């Protein structure tokens with residue numbers, strides 16, 4: 001399978017701190033690739049670099065061969081690289097359905113003036129967004145909550161809404177930052193199945209997660225970061241038996257990597 | 260509201276503004292009220308602009324700067340360059356919109372109190388500029404600005420020369436009211452189209468908005484430009500009515516008042532700034548009888564209102580409608 005995303009020698013410094021240090025790896029099409037590592041390893045920073053929310057100090061990110069680092073975030077999104085946030089991030093005063101509809105922004109064919117005047121193109125857009133939003137809500141099991149104001153959702157559903165928003169942008173690669181955080185076992189397993197569905201629908205998924213059993217279950221490959229550096233890359237089985245990885249996680253909990 | 264109720268309320272509102280008010284005023288002979296209501300209409304246009312910046316999550320205390328700028332642009336074009344007032348009206352709006360794009364690009368990155376402070380300073384900068392620039396005639400201001408002339412197209416006179424009218428007060432009132440209706444119609448349409456949702460997305464979470472592909476910088480500047488356009492046209496008509504404009508015609512106090520009008524009426528309601536302006540303007544006048552206590556009572560009332568009606572006066576109507 002072809003490489004969709006290529007991260008080469010990516011480095012990000014915050015003053016004296018090197019949050020991401022010379023990291024390279026690539027993501028294949030329709031792959032689920034997880035990035036793991038202890039707290040502060042630089043995982044979220046890596047995601048922000050890939051989605052152009054941060055500019056790299058050096059190195060670059062390429063999507064289908066085209067350089068996408070140094071763009072504005074909304075342009076990276078337009079190119080198909082969209083991330084969800086580690087913190088629960090939604091439009092809290094809109095309904096669940098409105099959250100997903102607005103996230104269709106990139107698919108609009110009408111201009112702002114068109115929307116102002118209510119042209120037929122704009123009306124067609126609105127109808128299409130509504131229908132697509134309903135599909136996405138259905139897919140994520142949120143249909144019954146469509147009319148609810150987003151800030152009133154319980155935590156598990158908020159995470160799902162975050163993903164629904166990401167999906168609505170029609171990305172080619174979706175970056176999920178800790179999608180299972182704060183979920184109980186059942187919710188996590190439902191979400192794992194959900195993410196696998198997304199891949200079957202043609203999406204490439206990059207995810208950061210601390211829940212090791214879930215990571216081992218879901219990932220095709222895993223990249224391990226420690227202190228900003230990549231210390232390992234491989235299949236779940238390879239990572240579980242990697243000495244460097246075991247060492248990095250020692251001192252936290254042994255079961256952390258599912259041993 | 261159903262479609263029919265909406266149409267009926269709009270029709271009723273238009274009938275009050277364009278028929279009932281003029282009829283009542285001429286019946287009672289209180290023609291001074293024209294000036295008051297014209298002021299309310301113009302101030303509410305400027306306030307509607309401020310409301311729009313609130314809508315994208317920015318506290319704007321700088322609308323006075325654009326009102327002043329609009330007033331001067333119109334006055335200078337009429338007096339110095341002999342333009343027709345009717346041309347200077349859109350010119351003043353466009354000039355302010357263009358200026359606000361240049362000013363907004365850097366400052367709209369700021370949020371919360373930082374943006375608010377910069378806009379507050381902006382009003383003062385505008386005043387100082389008006390004092391210093393050669394074209395604005397310094398502290399003496401621009402005076403004896405001629406009244407708006409006739410507006411004609413294809414040989415037809417659409418609007419007569421205000422100087423020939425025996426009741427130019429009524430003419431100004433109708434002009435200001437018509438413009439107010441147009442401006443609020445624009446804001447209403449903006450808010451109820453997808454653009455409104457995009458603005459809300461900015462207000463609620465800019466980072467998420469840009470991650471779903473919204474060009475937040477562009478949208479912010481557009482909203483701010485529309486806002487400043489409103490400020491500019493309101494200022495231009497003020498200059499035409501008073502036939503003069505001075506560096507102190509719009510000050511920080513006015514900027515603050517535009518913002519208070521929005522608060523008072525309700526930030527969640529398109530027509531909040533209109534109601535807020537009306538209530539504040541007449542409230543201030545009514546309190547005039549309390550003499551030296553005017554400001555004290557006024558401020559106390561404002562504080563009480565904000566404490567007990569944080570969503571503005573229109574939230575009262577909204578809750579009674581829900582209950583009823």
Ligand SMILES: Nc1ncnc2c1ncn2[C@@H]1O[C@H](COP(=O)(O)OP(=O)(O)OP(=O)(O)O)[C@@H](O)[C@H]1O
Pocket residue numbers: 014017019037038039040041042043044045046086
């Ligand atoms: N904007 C910033 N300015 C300065 N330092 C930062 C910034 N963002 C992150 N850092 C630092 O960079 C390092 C990596 O942070 P990052 O958030 O990427 O870690 P993480 O792997 O996502 O951790 P966690 O698992 O806790 O989410 C941390 O030491 C953090 O304090």
Ligand SMILES: [Mg+2]
Pocket residue numbers: 043044045086
């Ligand atoms: Mg993180």
